[in-house]
Amino acid sequence: MKIITICGAGIGSSGILKVNAERVLGRLGVEAEVTAADIASVASVAADAQVILTSAEFVDRIGKTFADVIVIENFFDTAEISRKLEAALG
Amino acid sequence: MPLSQLPESAIDLGANAADWRAAVRLAGAALVESGSTNPGYADEMIRMIEEHGPYVVIAPGLALAHARPGSEVLADGLAVVTLATPVSFGHPHNDPVSVVLGLASTHAGVHLATIAELANIFNDSSAVSELAGATTAAEVRDILGIPA
Numbered sequence: 001m002k003i004i005t006i007c008g009a010g011i012g013s014s015g016i017l018k019v020n021a022e023r024v025l026g027r028l029g030v031e032a033e034v035t036a037a038d039i040a041s042v043a044s045v046a047a048d049a050q051v052i053l054t055s056a057e058f059v060d061r062i063g064k065t066f067a068d069v070i071v072i073e074n075f076f077d078t079a080e081i082s083r084k085l086e087a088a089l090g
Numbered sequence: 091m092p093l094s095q096l097p098e099s100a101i102d103l104g105a106n107a108a109d110w111r112a113a114v115r116l117a118g119a120a121l122v123e124s125g126s127t128n129p130g131y132a133d134e135m136i137r138m139i140e141e142h143g144p145y146v147v148i149a150p151g152l153a154l155a156h157a158r159p160g161s162e163v164l165a166d167g168l169a170v171v172t173l174a175t176p177v178s179f180g181h182p183h184n185d186p187v188s189v190v191l192g193l194a195s196t197h198a199g200v201h202l203a204t205i206a207e208l209a210n211i212f213n214d215s216s217a218v219s220e221l222a223g224a225t226t227a228a229e230v231r232d233i234l235g236i237p238a
Contacts, residue, residue: 008138011156011158011201013146015205055145074150
């Protein structure tokens with residue numbers, strides 16, 4: 001499973017999402033590679049990703065993708081991240 | 091370690107900011123004061139938000155202002171600004187903001203290490219309100235677990 005976290009610079013909030021997504025995935029027992037990236041590189045980085053985690057601002061700019069795009073409101077709320085990831089992963 | 095120290099000059103408590111740009115500038119000023127960046131870094135942090143929106147408000151009441159590593163960054167550093175009156179960044183869920191963190195990193199790898207440390211701190215949902223209510227630099231260091 002490949003998961004991409006997206007923000008403006010690819011090193012700030014997407015880094016927080018990456019760290020917390022890895023924590024949640026570990027708890028859920030899901031094997032996944034999580035990569036933080038900036039919005040400018042989303043098309044290439046996320047081409048083969050199953051899930052994209054981001055904030056609402058970036059949804060439109062992610063454009064066409066086969067990945068599930070999940071919007072996280074509170075990047076420190078691992079319960080929110082867990083709930084939304086579980087729903088997406090079925 | 092990026093969060094190995096938090097000097098007095100990097101902490102600005104109960105500051106007054108008219109709007110989000112002023113709040114980010116306070117974080118920029120603290121990064122300059124503490125020797126982390128040149129003054130131009132504040133402009134870069136503001137440009138990031140103008141370009142990409144208020145996504146830096148990553149949790150209720152908390153903005154993580156930063157720009158990319160670059161020539162304006164002199165040393166890895168963190169600045170903590172708390173606002174006397176919270177300001178709106180235009181975020182759909184997490185406004186108003188009472189705590190602005192300014193983050194400067196020399197390399198993307200360092201940046202991610204710092205971010206991981208911040209995640210450890212702020213995954214405790216009481217950390218933002220505790221920081222917002224801190225009245226001394228010592229309290230801030232205690233909440234963040236970073237020495238002077």
